[in-house]
Amino acid sequence: xxxxxxxxxxxxxxxxxxxxxxxxxxxxxxxxxxxxxxxxxxxxxxxxxxxxxxxxxxxxxxxxxxxxxxxxxxxxxxxxxxxxxxxxxxxxxxxxxxxxxxxxxxxxxx
Amino acid sequence: xxxxxxxxxxxxxxxxxxxxxxxxxxxxxxxxxxxxxxxxxxxxxxxxxxxxxxxxxxxxxxxxxxxxxxxxxxxxxxxxxxxxxxxxxxxxxxxxxxxxxxxxxxxxxx
DNA sequence: TAGACATTCAACCATTTGGTTGACGATCCC
DNA sequence: GGGATCGTCAACCAAATGGTTGAATGTCTA
Numbered sequence: 187x188x189x190x191x192x193x194x195x196x197x198x199x200x201x202x203x204x205x206x207x208x209x210x211x212x213x214x215x216x217x218x219x220x221x222x223x224x225x226x227x228x229x230x231x232x233x234x235x236x237x238x239x240x241x242x243x244x245x246x247x248x249x250x251x252x253x254x255x256x257x258x259x260x261x262x263x264x265x266x267x268x269x270x271x272x273x274x275x276x277x278x279x280x281x282x283x284x285x286x287x288x289x290x291x292x293x294x295x296x
Numbered sequence: 297x298x299x300x301x302x303x304x305x306x307x308x309x310x311x312x313x314x315x316x317x318x319x320x321x322x323x324x325x326x327x328x329x330x331x332x333x334x335x336x337x338x339x340x341x342x343x344x345x346x347x348x349x350x351x352x353x354x355x356x357x358x359x360x361x362x363x364x365x366x367x368x369x370x371x372x373x374x375x376x377x378x379x380x381x382x383x384x385x386x387x388x389x390x391x392x393x394x395x396x397x398x399x400x401x402x403x404x405x406x
Numbered sequence: 407t408a409g410a411c412a413t414t415c416a417a418c419c420a421t422t423t424g425g426t427t428g429a430c431g432a433t434c435c436c
Numbered sequence: 437g438g439g440a441t442c443g444t445c446a447a448c449c450a451a452a453t454g455g456t457t458g459a460a461t462g463t464c465t466a
Contacts, residue, residue: 191308191311191314192309192310192311195305195306195308195309196305196306196309196453198301198305198379199302199305199306199309200302200453200454201301201302202454204301207382211381211382216412216413217412217413217414218411218412218413226454226455226456227455227456227457228412228413228414229413229414229415229455229456229457230454230455230456232413232414232415233414233453233454233455234454236414237453248413250412250462250463250464251411251412251413251462251463251464252411252412252413252463253412253413253414257382259382262379262382263379263382265379266376266379266380269308269372269373269375269376269379270376271321272317272321272367272369272372272373306423310423310424312424326442326443327442327443327444328441328442328443336424336425336426337425337426337427338442338443338444339425339426339427339443339444339445340424340425340426342443342444342445343423343424343425343444344424346444347423358443360432360433360434360442361432361433361434361441361442361443362433362441362442362443363442363443363444
């Protein structure tokens with residue numbers, strides 16, 4: 187049920203949720219801290235996080251009264267792989283390939 | 297306006313629309329032929345095609361009374377590249393990387 | 407024990423979405 | 437010209453979505 191392309195793509199379709207994912211790229215965060223930069227209510231953020239969780243894009247773990255959110259990249263990779271099936275029509279697709287390599291080399295120093 | 301991640305991911309979130317894209321992977325098709333395998337009305341299919349077009353995922357061209365639909369892979373690649381930024385958290389991300397290379401090498405014989 | 411804090415729940419609202427049906431505008435062909 | 441075919445438009449409908457507010461739950465701490 188999680189990881190279905192339906193729920194993954196639907197989750198990614200919202201800019202607030204994509205922004206949350208980008209924030210989690212930096213570090214795991216508590217719900218309140220996730221909500222801080224946005225102008226919508228905490229309850230709304232809570233719903234967004236629920237949708238991301240059901241899609242399998244993040245995982246939430248409660249420690250004490252704080253619920254931590256962390257990225258769960260597997261779901262996104264499933265969707266990414268599905269999409270790559272459509273790249274084969276381009277002459278070469280070098281563009282995406284290069285950027286892929288760049289982020290790969292660029293961001294794994296440790 | 298087309299090619300925004302919002303509209304692209306929203307378009308991909310519907311199983312009917314993903315099925316249409318897969319069909320177009322085989323060949324360009326007329327609207328009526330796109331609709332044939334589905335059990336919903338032609339008008340509904342027409343709406344789906346409009347959404348895919350606005351997202352930039354397909355292009356439609358009218359020749360005579362027939363409107364041809366063809367895949368437009370650039371939009372999907374934009375989304376794919378965005379998503380690949382999230383792969384870096386995996387230990388290595390070799391899985392997606394390999395498949396990426398495979399489809400790349402596998403499908404560009406000409 | 408009493409607040410204060412972190413988060414969700416419940417009820418509600420407006421808008422969007424995916425579907426329907428029927429009428430309509432083009433276009434092809436006899 | 438007239439009928440069949442291709443596709444969209446318009447009006448409508450039910451359900452889902454993204455937001456709100458206020459109350460409720462659970463946990464930490466003074």
